[in-house]
Amino acid sequence: MGIIDWLIVAIYGGIVLGIGWVASRQQTNTDEYFRGSRQLPWWAIGLSIIATSFSAASLLGGPGQGFSNGFLYLQLQFGDLIGYGLVMVLFLPFFVNLNLTTAYEYLEKRFDAKTRSLGSLCFLLFVIARLGALLYGASLVVSAVTGLPLAIAILIVGVVSIIYTVAGGLTAVVWTDVLQFAMIFLGIGAGIWAAVSGVDGGFGALWQVAAENNKLAVVNLDWDPESIYSLPTALFGYGILAFAVAGTNQQSVQRYVSCEDVPAARKAIFLGWFSGFIGVAATLLLGVLLFGFYTINPGLPADIAGDQILPYFIVNQVPIGASGFLVAAIFAAAMSSIDSALHSLATCMTVDFYDRYFAKTNDEAKSLNVAKVLIVVWGCVGILSAFYVASTGKDLLPFLVTYTTMFLGPLLGIFLMGILLPRVNADGAFYGTVAAVLLVIVGSQMGWLTFPGIWRSAITAPIGVVLGYGISLLGAIPSGRSLQGLTLKHQFAVKPMDRPGLDEDFGEDDY
Numbered sequence: 210m211g212i213i214d215w216l217i218v219a220i221y222g223g224i225v226l227g228i229g230w231v232a233s234r235q236q237t238n239t240d241e242y243f244r245g246s247r248q249l250p251w252w253a254i255g256l257s258i259i260a261t262s263f264s265a266a267s268l269l270g271g272p273g274q275g276f277s278n279g280f281l282y283l284q285l286q287f288g289d290l291i292g293y294g295l296v297m298v299l300f301l302p303f304f305v306n307l308n309l310t311t312a313y314e315y316l317e318k319r320f321d322a323k324t325r326s327l328g329s330l331c332f333l334l335f336v337i338a339r340l341g342a343l344l345y346g347a348s349l350v351v352s353a354v355t356g357l358p359l360a361i362a363i364l365i366v367g368v369v370s371i372i373y374t375v376a377g378g379l380t381a382v383v384w385t386d387v388l389q390f391a392m393i394f395l396g397i398g399a400g401i402w403a404a405v406s407g408v409d410g411g412f413g414a415l416w417q418v419a420a421e422n423n424k425l426a427v428v429n430l431d432w433d434p435e436s437i438y439s440l441p442t443a444l445f446g447y448g449i450l451a452f453a454v455a456g457t458n459q460q461s462v463q464r465y466v467s468c469e470d471v472p473a474a475r476k477a478i479f480l481g482w483f484s485g486f487i488g489v490a491a492t493l494l495l496g497v498l499l500f501g502f503y504t505i506n507p508g509l510p511a512d513i514a515g516d517q518i519l520p521y522f523i524v525n526q527v528p529i530g531a532s533g534f535l536v537a538a539i540f541a542a543a544m545s546s547i548d549s550a551l552h553s554l555a556t557c558m559t560v561d562f563y564d565r566y567f568a569k570t571n572d573e574a575k576s577l578n579v580a581k582v583l584i585v586v587w588g589c590v591g592i593l594s595a596f597y598v599a600s601t602g603k604d605l606l607p608f609l610v611t612y613t614t615m616f617l618g619p620l621l622g623i624f625l626m627g628i629l630l631p632r633v634n635a636d637g638a639f640y641g642t643v644a645a646v647l648l649v650i651v652g653s654q655m656g657w658l659t660f661p662g663i664w665r666s667a668i669t670a671p672i673g674v675v676l677g678y679g680i681s682l683l684g685a686i687p688s689g690r691s692l693q694g695l696t697l698k699h700q701f702a703v704k705p706m707d708r709p710g711l712d713e714d715f716g717e718d719d720y
Contacts, residue, residue, distance in 0.1 A: 211529040211532070213529050213530050213533060214529060214530065214532045214533030214536065215533065216533070217530070217533030217534060217536075217537055218533055218536055218537045218540065221388075221392060221537040221540065221541070222369060222540070224388060225369065225373055225385050225388065225389075225544070226369070226372060226373055228373065228381055228384050228385050228388065239310075239559070239560075239573055239576050239577055239580070240310075241378065241380070242378035242379065242577055242580060243310050243378065243379060243463070243556050243559075243560070243580070247466075247467055247468065247469055248469075249379075249380065249383055249467055249468075251468055251469070251473040251474070251476045251477040251480070252476075252477070252480060253383050253384065253387050254383060254464045254465075254467055254468055254474075254477040254481075255476065255477035255478065255479070255480030255481045255484065256386060256387045256390050256480065256481070256484055257382070257383040257386035257387065257390075257464055257481075257549075258461060258464050258477060258478065258480075258481030259390065259481045259482070259484045259485040259488065260386035260387070260389050260390040260393075260545040261386065261460050261461070261464075261545060261546060261549040262454075262485070262546070263390065263393060263485070263488055263542055263545060263546070267488075267489075267492070267542060268393060268396070268397075268492060268519070268538060268539055268542040269350060269517075269519050269520070269539075270492075271489060271491075271492025271493055271495070271496060272400075272492055272493075272495045272496035272499060272518055272519045273496060273514070273517075273518050273519070274492075274493060274496060275424075275492065275493035275494065275495060275496020275497045275498075275499070275500070276496040276497070276499050276500045276518050277496075278424075278438060279419065279423065279424030279425055279426055279493070279497055280424070280425060280426065280427045280490070280493050280494075280497065281426060281427065281428075281429055281438040282437070282438070282489070282493060283427055283486075283489060283490055283493060284427070284428060284429070284437075284438070284439075284440050284443035284444075285437060285443050285447050285489075286482075286485065286486045286489055286490075287440075287443060287444055287448075288443045288444050288445075288446075288447035288448035288450075288451050289447075289448075289451045289455075289482055289485060289486075290482055290486075291444060291448035291451065291452070292448050292449070292450070292451025292452035292453075292454070292455050292456070293451070293455050293478050293479070293481070293482045295452045295456065296452065296455045296456040296461075296478065297475050297478055297479075299456070299625075299628055299629075299697070300456045300624060300628065301465060301471060301474055301475065301478070302471055302700060303315055303628065303695065303700070304462055304465050304466050304474075305465060305466060305468065305470065305471045305474050306471065306694075307694070307695075308466075309462075309466050310463075310466065310556065310560050311329065311459055311462070311463070311556060311557050311560050311561055312328070312332075312457060312458075312459055312462040312624075313325045313326075313328040313329040313332070313459075313557070313561050314560070314561070315624070315627065315695070316328045316623060316624075316627065316638075318695055319627040319628075319638075319691070319692075319695045319696070320627065320634070320635035320638045320639070321635040321639075322565065323635075323639055324623065324635055324638050324639045324642075325561060325565075326561065326562070326565075327623075327639055327642060327643070328457070328620060328623055328624075329459075329557050329561040329562070331616035331617075331619065331620040331646075332457070332458065332459050332553075332557060332616075332620065333554065333557060333558070334616055335458075335616055335617060336458075336459075336460070336550050336553060336554055337554065337587070337590075339550060340547065340550045340551070340554070340587065340590075340591045340594075341590075341591050341594030341595060341598075343543065343546050343547050343550065343591075344363065344366060344367055344543075344547055344591045344592065344594070344595045345363070345594065345595035345598050345599065346543075347366050347539070347540075347542070347543030347544075347547070348362040348363040348365075348366050348367075348543075348595055348599075349362075349599075350520060350539055350543075351365070351366060351536070351539060351540065351543070353517075353520045353524075354520045354523045354524060354532075354535070354536055354539065355536060359599050360596065360599070363592060363595045363596060363599065364592065366540070366543055366544065366547070367547075367588060367589075367591060367592040367595070368588075368592075369544065370543075370544045370547040370548050370551065370588065371551065371584060371585060371588035371589075373385060373548070374548040374551045374552055374584050374588075375581050375584045375585060378552070379463065379467060379552060381548075382548050382549060382552050383464075383467075385544070385545070385548065386545050386548075386549070388541070389541035389542065389544060389545040390484065390488070390541075390545065392534075392537050392538050392540075392541040393488065393538045393541050393542055394488070394491065395534050395537075395538065396534045396535040396536075396537060396538020396539070396541075397488075397491045397492060397495055397538065398534075399527070399530075399531035399534040399535055399538075400495050400499075400519065400522065400523075400527065400531070400535055401491075401494065401495055401498060402531065403522070403526060403527045403528060403531050404495070404498040404499055404501075404502045404522070404526075405498065407502055407506070407526060408501070408502060408505050408506065412498075414501065414505065415497075415498045415501030415502060415505070416498075416501070417501075418500070418501035418504050418505065419497045419498070419500060419501050422500070422504070424497050424500060425497070428440055434446065434664060437663060442663060442664075445667065446663045446664040446667055447663055449621075449664075449666050449667035449670065450617070450663060450665070450666045450667070452621065452666075453617040453618060453620065453621040453666040453670065454617065455478075456621065456624060457617065457620045457621050457623075457624055458553075458617075459553040459556060459557050460549045460550065460553040463552070463553055463556060464477065464481075465477070465478070495519070496518065499518055499519075499522055502522075502526075509521070519535075523535050523536070547591070551584045551587055551588055551591075552584065554583065554584075554587050555580040555581070555583040555584045555587070556580065558580075558583050559576055559579050559580040559583065563576065563579050564576055615646065615649050615650060615665065615669065616646060617665075617666050617669075618645075618649070618665055618666035618667070618668065618669025618670040618672075618673065619642045619645040619646050619649070619669055619670065619672075619673040620642075621666060621670040621673075622641075622642060622645060622669070622670040622671070622672070622673025622674045622677065623638055623642050623673065623677075625670065625674055626638050626641070626673075626674055626677045626678065627695065627696070628695075628696055628697050629696070629697055630674070630678060630681075630696075631687060631692050631696045631698055631699065632678065632681055632682070632686065632687070633677050633678055633681045633687075634681045634684050634685060634686070634687050635687075636680060636681070636684050637677040637678060637679075637680040637681025637682075637684060638677050638681075640676075640677075640680050641673055641674075641675075641676035641677025641678070641679070641680050641681075642673050642676075642677060644673075644676045644680075645669055645672045645673035645676055645677075646673075648672065648676075649665075649669050649672070
């Protein structure tokens with residue numbers, strides 16, 4: 210890292226903080242802070258959708274995948290398309306037309322308050338564990354490529370993310386995500402340029418080496434449930450996982466409900482998928498070219514892991530200037546995921562718990578302050594988690610992530626019960642989901658309910674639906690007024706955003 214490289218990183222950091230400061234001057238109420246007052250352009254939201262999921266691990270893992278397995282990882286993007294497509298058809302009209310702030314408000318409208326709280330809690334457990342993993346992983350990479358002590362890297366990544374997320378709300382998060390996604394592509398481009406210019410024959414020579422070593426195949430039709438490099442697994446196992454993440458994860462739903470209407474939200478989702486497809490393809494291409502580079506120029510350590518290829522290349526081969534763009538890209542990938550995690554945590558805790566159970570009056574200013582405090586609190590928790598793992602070397606955060614992902618399948622099941630099955634009542638949805646979570650956890654521990662992790666959502670979601678439906682058959686049939694505008698069958702019973710509130714009475718015309 211030379212002076213020019215550090216200058217590039219500093220300019221990028223200054224622009225990010227500047228966006229947060231400008232956006233903070235527009236924050237007057239919670240709707241602006243949580244949803245940007247639904248005034249953000251669909252294309253910016255679309256880029257934000259993919260930037261949120263494109264973490265530092267993605268930027269490092271993509272080249273590692275390309276180096277080891279060529280373009281086969283790109284098959285997962287077809288599963289993503291299935292997941293996003295199901296969200297657009299089944300969930301999106303309800304999220305947008307009901308004028309929601311969190312996805313879990315739908316669960317109270319369809320079922321009751323305890324089911325809403327259960328859904329929100331499942332999401333919170335998932336994202337809290339992921340936040341610590343994101344911060345630690347990003348800081349580890351930043352430390353490796355810059356030479357900064359790990360503790361300093363943790364503080365820089367964490368504090369910068371907290372500052373601009375607190376200051377600007379969703380508006381700052383979305384616009385910085387757009388900047389960060391652009392920076393990611395600049396970084397990938399700088400890496401490709403460095404690889405191509407580092408060998409005689411340029412791109413053609415690297416591509417030929419990749420072709421000779423079977424690195425160019427995109428599709429593998431073999432049936433292998435345990436392999437993400439099998440197209441059937443990518444389409445069905447990963448497709449349902451993508452459906453669960455895109456349809457029940459507040460980080461994604463918060464983008465959808467910030468769109469002006471359903472058509473705008475659909476365009477944003479498709480742009481998000483397409484941008485993700487291009488982004489993943491670009492990182493895989495970089496990895497494939499690095500394979501050719503180190504085949505032509507031997508010297509790569511034999512024991513180096515796949516996700517260490519890019520940091521090694523930056524430190525040893527990338528010239529001054531290009532290094533700055535690549536390091537800024539790693540910062541960007543890290544913060545685009547961390548800021549979204551912090552903001553969605555604060556949104557759910559404020560809207561689903563503080564406003565729902567503790568706020569005695571509808572005080573916008575107080576709710577806004579609560580959200581900002583929660584961002585700072587959880588940001589500090591993430592920093593402390595990263596410090597703890599760094600000091601002990603314990604693999605705690607991956608353990609937490611593994612077990613909290615067990616909640617995603619049953620969480621998808623709740624929404625499927627609500628939208629597809631009018632016969633399911635509140636008790637069925639709640640206790641069926643709790644039973645499904647316990648069944649999966651106990652079954653996994655006892656060894657009689659094991660399956661590949663990528664299939665977990667595809668298996669646990671139907672379990673939750675079957676249990677919830679069965680319990681509902683023992684109870685009362687939901688009344689007509691509790692279904693209007695809230696199930697696929699009753700979707701057009703009311704006009705968009707005109708459904709009465711939870712505390713209002715219905716007249717005969719409402720049945």
